[in-house]
Amino acid sequence: MWVAPPSRRLSGGRPVRRTEGETPSGQPAKCRRYGRTVRSLKAGVHSMISIWFFIGISLAVNGALIMGAGIYQVVNPPADPGVVLFHLHANVWWGAVLFVLGLIYCVKFAPKRHA
Amino acid sequence: MMPALAMLVTTQLVHLSPVDFVIIAFYFALVLAIGFYLRGRANTGEDFFMAGREMTAWVAGLSFLSANLGALELMGWAGSAYQYGILATHWYWIGAIPAMLFLALVMMPFYYISKTHSVPGYLKLRFGEPSRALSAISFAFMTVLMSGVNMFAMAKVMQIVLGWDINFSIWVSSLTVAIYVTLGGLRSAIFNEVLQFFLICAGALLIPILGLYEAGGWGNLKVQIAQRASEQYVHLWSGLGSFTSNPMGIHWTGIVFGLGSVISMGYWTTDFLVVQRILAAKDIRSAEIAPIIGAGFKMLVPIIVILPGLLGLAVLPVKLVPESVAAVTGGHSYNDVLPLMLARYCGPGLLGLGITALIAGFMSGMAGNVSAFTTVWTYDIYRPLINSQGTDHHYVNMGRWTTVIGVLISVGTAYLVMQFASIMDYVQALFSFFIAPLFGTVLLGMLWKRATGPAGFWGLLCGTLSSIGMWTWVKLDPTALRYVALSPHAKALAQDMYQALWSFVVCVVVTVAVSMVTEPVPDSQLRGLVYGQTEIPSVGNVPLHQRPLFWAGVVVVVFFILNIIFW
Numbered sequence: 001m002w003v004a005p006p007s008r009r010l011s012g013g014r015p016v017r018r019t020e021g022e023t024p025s026g027q028p029a030k031c032r033r034y035g036r037t038v039r040s041l042k043a044g045v046h047s048m049i050s051i052w053f054f055i056g057i058s059l060a061v062n063g064a065l066i067m068g069a070g071i072y073q074v075v076n077p078p079a080d081p082g083v084v085l086f087h088l089h090a091n092v093w094w095g096a097v098l099f100v101l102g103l104i105y106c107v108k109f110a111p112k113r114h115a
Numbered sequence: 116m117m118p119a120l121a122m123l124v125t126t127q128l129v130h131l132s133p134v135d136f137v138i139i140a141f142y143f144a145l146v147l148a149i150g151f152y153l154r155g156r157a158n159t160g161e162d163f164f165m166a167g168r169e170m171t172a173w174v175a176g177l178s179f180l181s182a183n184l185g186a187l188e189l190m191g192w193a194g195s196a197y198q199y200g201i202l203a204t205h206w207y208w209i210g211a212i213p214a215m216l217f218l219a220l221v222m223m224p225f226y227y228i229s230k231t232h233s234v235p236g237y238l239k240l241r242f243g244e245p246s247r248a249l250s251a252i253s254f255a256f257m258t259v260l261m262s263g264v265n266m267f268a269m270a271k272v273m274q275i276v277l278g279w280d281i282n283f284s285i286w287v288s289s290l291t292v293a294i295y296v297t298l299g300g301l302r303s304a305i306f307n308e309v310l311q312f313f314l315i316c317a318g319a320l321l322i323p324i325l326g327l328y329e330a331g332g333w334g335n336l337k338v339q340i341a342q343r344a345s346e347q348y349v350h351l352w353s354g355l356g357s358f359t360s361n362p363m364g365i366h367w368t369g370i371v372f373g374l375g376s377v378i379s380m381g382y383w384t385t386d387f388l389v390v391q392r393i394l395a396a397k398d399i400r401s402a403e404i405a406p407i408i409g410a411g412f413k414m415l416v417p418i419i420v421i422l423p424g425l426l427g428l429a430v431l432p433v434k435l436v437p438e439s440v441a442a443v444t445g446g447h448s449y450n451d452v453l454p455l456m457l458a459r460y461c462g463p464g465l466l467g468l469g470i471t472a473l474i475a476g477f478m479s480g481m482a483g484n485v486s487a488f489t490t491v492w493t494y495d496i497y498r499p500l501i502n503s504q505g506t507d508h509h510y511v512n513m514g515r516w517t518t519v520i521g522v523l524i525s526v527g528t529a530y531l532v533m534q535f536a537s538i539m540d541y542v543q544a545l546f547s548f549f550i551a552p553l554f555g556t557v558l559l560g561m562l563w564k565r566a567t568g569p570a571g572f573w574g575l576l577c578g579t580l581s582s583i584g585m586w587t588w589v590k591l592d593p594t595a596l597r598y599v600a601l602s603p604h605a606k607a608l609a610q611d612m613y614q615a616l617w618s619f620v621v622c623v624v625v626t627v628a629v630s631m632v633t634e635p636v637p638d639s640q641l642r643g644l645v646y647g648q649t650e651i652p653s654v655g656n657v658p659l660h661q662r663p664l665f666w667a668g669v670v671v672v673v674f675f676i677l678n679i680i681f682w
Contacts, residue, residue, distance in 0.1 A: 048156065051174060051306050055313050058145055062138055062317065062471075066464035069134045073462065082130075083462045085325055091465045094321055 049111045056105025059098045067095030128276045128451065129458040135467025142314070142471045143291060146307050146478070150295025153303045160507045163300035163514050164232060164490045165395050172401040174309055176408030179392040180416075181308035184315060185480030186473040187268050189420055193456075194449035196424025197435055199362045200340070200348025201681060203424065204417045208351075209375040212410050212674050214383035216667050218393070219406035222384050224651045225561045226394060227402045228643045233394075234387040234557065235495040241560040241644050242571030244499065249575060250556075251495035253549050254387060255488050259521050262484035263528020269477035270529065276454045277470065285529050288474070292482045293522040297515050301395060301490070304482040308392070311475040312412075318465075318472030319419040322453075325460040326426035339429035348428065351681045358602040358609075365609040366602070373612025377619045381554035388487040399652055403663040410670050414677065427452040431459070481525065489517045548586070551615035552578025555622035564645045567636055570629035578622025585614050 070091030073081075131139075157163040170178070195203040231237045235254060239247035270284035295303045330336040337349045347354040347361055354361035355370060383389060383406075396402035427435070433447060435455075441448035447455060457469040493514045498505065505513070556575045559566045588595045589610060597603040600613040641648040659665050 049152065051309050054145065054149055054306065055310055058142075058310060059313065059317065061141055062314075062468055065134055065138055065141075066468060069132070069464035070462070081462065084459055085329060086462070088325070088328075090321055090325060090460065091462050095464060098317055 050109040052105050052109040053111065056102045056107075056109060058102065060102025060106055063095045063097070063099030063102050065095070066091050067099055070095055128447075128454050129466060129470075131277065131466060131470065132463040134464050135470065138464065138467035139471050139474065142475060143287075146291060146295055146310070146475075149306050149310070150298040150303050153299030153306065157298070157300035157302060158511065160510050160514075162302065163511045164494065166300065166302040166305055168395055169397045170305060170392075170395045170401070170405075171397060172404040172408060174305060175392055175396040175401060175405035177312045177412070178305040178308040178395075179389055179405055180409040180412050181312040181315075181479060182389045182392055182483040184312065184416065184476060185265065186272070186476030187265060187480070189315070189319070189473065189476055190272065190450050190453045192420045193424040193427075193453040194435075194451070196421040197427050197452045198424075198437075198449045200344065200428075201351055201421060201425065202348075202354075202361060202363050202365075204351060204421050204681070205370050205374060207413060207417050207421070208674060208678060209370060210379040211383060211413050212670065213375055214379040215406045215410035215413065216670060217380060218384045218390070219403045219410075219663060220667055222557070222561060223393060223402050223406065224399065225644060225646075225649065226390065227396075227399045228649060228651075231394070232494045233491050234385050234390055234553075235491055237557065237644075238560070238571065239495070239499070241641075242556070242566075243568040245572045246556065246568070246575060247495055248500065249572065250549075250553060251491050253579070255491045255496060257549065258388065258484050258488045258491070259524045260528050262481050262488070262521070262525040264532055265477065265480055265484070266525050267529035267532040269474075269481075272473070272477075275451070276473075281533070285526060288478050288481065289522050289526050292478055292485060293519055296482050296485055296489075296522075297518045300514065301391065301486050304479070304486040305392060305395060307475075307482060308479045311472075311479040314468070314475045315472045316419065318468040318470075319423070319453075321465060322456050322460055322469075323418050323422040323426065326423065326430065326456065330426060330429050336425065336429050340425060344428055348425070349681070351678060353682055358604045363609065364602075364604050365612070369600070369609050369612040369616075373609075373616045376616075377551050377554065378612060378615045380558075381550035381615065381619070385553045385557050386550060387491060388483050391487050391490060400655075400657075400661075400663065404666065407663055407666045407670060411666075411673075414670070414673060423456045424452050427456055431455060481522075485518055485521045485525070488521045489514050492517050492521075548579050548582040548618070551582065551619040552622040555619045556626065559623065559626050560645070562646045563630075564638070564641050564647055565630050565635055566626055567630045567633040569633050570626045573629050574622045574626030577625040578618045581621040582614055582618035585617060 070089055070093075074089055074092060156167070161167055192203055192206065195206075226234075226237060229237055229240055231240060233251075235247045235251035238250050266285055266289060267281075269288065270279075270281040273279040273284040274281050295307065299306070327333065327336065330339060340346075340348050345362065352367065355365065355367035358364050358366050393402050393405050396405050431452070433455075435441075435447050435449050435452060436444065438448045438450065440446070441451075454473075457466060461469050493510050497513055497517075498510065502509075552575050555578055556571050559574070560571060585599050589599055594603070596610060599617070600610045602609070638648055643649050
C-alpha cells in the first residue's frame with residue numbers, strides 16, 4: 001500500500017518546503033513529538049501495544065481475583081482451610097502485591113495515541 | 116464452561132475452586148487475544164519467522180530463558196532436587212551460566228553479523244549445503260517429535276494433578292498454540308513466553324517463601340534434610356570427589372567437562388529453539404546483552420525449582436518414591452513434589468495461578484518447538500531443497516501451514532506415545548544425540564578458519580553416530596557403562612554427561628583430521644563467519660553499565676559467590 005510521504009501528510013496533502021531540522025511549527029518544544037510522528041509514519045504502522053502492558057493486565061487481573069478469594073476466606077473462614085499456614089492469609093497479601101505490580105505496569109506501559 | 120470442566124475432573128492430586136478455573140480461563144483468553152492482536156504484524160518473512168528482528172534485550176533475554184523453562188522442566192527438576200538434593204542446581208548454574216555468557220560474548224556476533232535465520236543457516240554459510248541439510252532435517256524431525264512427547268507428558272500431568280481427560284488437554288493446548296503461532300508467528304510465541312515467565316514467577320515464588328517460613332529458615336532446613344536424607348543433599352561440590360560419595364553417582368569431571376563444557380554449551384549455543392529468540396533482537400548490542408540478562412535470571416530459577424524440592428524433603432509428611440515404584444504402590448513419585456507443595460500452601464486463587472503457570476510453561480514450550488520447526492523447515496529445507504523460486508509471501512504462507520502441520524504431527528506423536536510409552540525414552544535420547552556434536556561443528560566453524568566444508572559435515576555425522584553407538588552399546592550391554600561413563604556406579608544422568616563429552620571429542624577429532632587433508636576455504640569466503648576474518652562491531656562509546664562485558668563480569672562474580680556459599 002502506498003503511504004504518502006510524511007511532509008505531505010502532515011501538511012494536509014500540500015507539499016511544504018522546509019529547511020533541514022525545521023519543525024512544522026518551528027517551535028523546539030514540539031521537535032520530539034514531530035520526530036516520533038514522522039518515524040511512526042515512515043514505518044507505516046501505528047505504535048504497537050507493549051508486551052509489558054499485557055503482562056500488567058495479567059498480573060492485575062490475577063492479583064485482584066486472588067486477593068478477592070483471600071478476603072472472602074478471611075470474612076468467611078472455612079471449617080477446613082485445606083492448606084498449612086492458612087493464618088498467614090497468603091492469598092490476600094500475595095494477590096495485593098500482584099495487583100499493585102500489575103497496575104504499575106498497566107499505567108507505565110499503557111498504549112498511547114499518536115497525533 | 117465451568118460445568119464442562121468440572122465434569123472432566125475425576126480423581127486428582129489437587130482440587131480447584133471456581134476462582135481457579137476463572138484464572139485458567141483468563142490465561143487462555145489472554146494468549147489468544149495476543150495472537151489475534153499480532154496477526155496483522157506478521158506479513159513478511161522477517162516478521163513471521165524472526166519477529167521483525169526488533170525485540171529489545173529484555174524481551175529477547177526473558178524469552179530466551181522462558182523457552183527452556185517449561186513445566187516438565189519445573190516439575191522434573193523439582194523432583195530431581197527431592198531425589199538428588201542441591202546437586203540438581205548444577206543444571207542451572209555451571210550447566211547454563213558459562214554457556215549463556217559464551218553465547219553472548221563469543222558466538223552471538225557471528226550469528227548476528229551473518230544475518231542467518233537459523234543455526235542450520237549458519238552451517239550452510241560456513242560449511243555448505245550438506246551440513247545444513249543434515250542439521251536441519253535432524254533438528255526439524257526431532258523438534259516436532261519432542262513437541263509431541265512434551266504434549267503427552269503435559270496431558271498426563273494434567274490427568275494426575277487435576278484429573279483432566281488426556282484428549283481434552285492435548286486438543287485444547289495444541290489448538291490454542293496453533294492459533295496464536297499461526298496468527299502472530301515468532302513474535303506471538305515470544306510475547307507469550309515473556310508472559311509465561313511472569314506467571315511462573317508469580318505462581319511459584321510463594322512456595323519457597325512459605326516453605327522457608329514453615330521450615331524455620333535455611334539453617335533449620337539443612338538440619339532437617341540431614342536428618343531425613345543425608346548431609347550431602349545440601350552440598351554442591353564437596354561430595355563430588357568420587358562416584359559413590361554423592362546421591363547422583365557422578366564425579367566432578369562429569370559435571371565440569373560433560374555438563375558445563377559440552378552439554379550446556381551445545382544446548383544454549385546451538386539449539387535453535389533458544390538461539391532463535393536472540394536472533395530476533397533489534398541490534399547486536401541487544402543480542403549480546405539478552406543472553407546475559409537470561410543468565411542473571413537463570414541463577415535465580417533454583418529458588419522456584421530446586422528449593423521446593425528440598426523443602427519437600429523436610430516438610431512433606433509422605434515419602435516420595437521413583438515413578439516405577441509409585442505406579443505399583445499407588446504412592447506419590449518424585450515428580451509430584453511441586454504439585455504437592457503447591458497444594459500444601461496455595462488456597463483458592465493461588466492454586467489456579469500455580470496451575471496456570473504449569474499450563475503456560477507447557478504451552479510456551481510447545482510454541483517454541485513449533486516456531487523453531489517452522490523456521491527451519493521453511494528456510495532450511497523447503498526453500499533450498501524443494502522450491503527456491505517462491506516469493507516472500509509464499510514462504511510466509513508456507514510458515515503458517517507448517518505451523519498447523521507441525522502441531523498436528525505433534526498431536527499424532529502424543530497419541531503414538533500413548534500407545535507405546537517406550538517411544539518417549541527413545542525420542543528424548545535421540546534428541547540428545549545431536550546437541551554435543553553440533554556444538555563441536557559450530558564452535559570449530561566460528562573459531563578455526565582452517566575447518567573445511569567436508570570436514571564440518573563428516574565431523575557432525577561421525578559425532579552423532581558415535582553418540583548413537585554408545586547409547587545402543589549400553590542399552591544392549593549395561594556393563595558397558597563402566598567404559599562410557601568411567602564407572603559401573605554411574606546413573607543415567609552421568610551416562611548422558613560422558614556420552615556427550617565423547618561424541619564432542621569424536622566430532623572435533625574428525626573435523627580436524629578431515630580439514631587437514633582437504634582444500635582450505637579462501638579467506639574471502641569466510642568474512643563475517645569466522646574469528647579473525649570478521650570485524651566485530653564495537654558497542655560504541657556507551658557508559659560502562661550499558662556494556663555487555665561489564666554485566667557478564669557481574670554475572671560471573673555472582674556465579675562464583677553462589678557456588679562457594681553452597682559448596
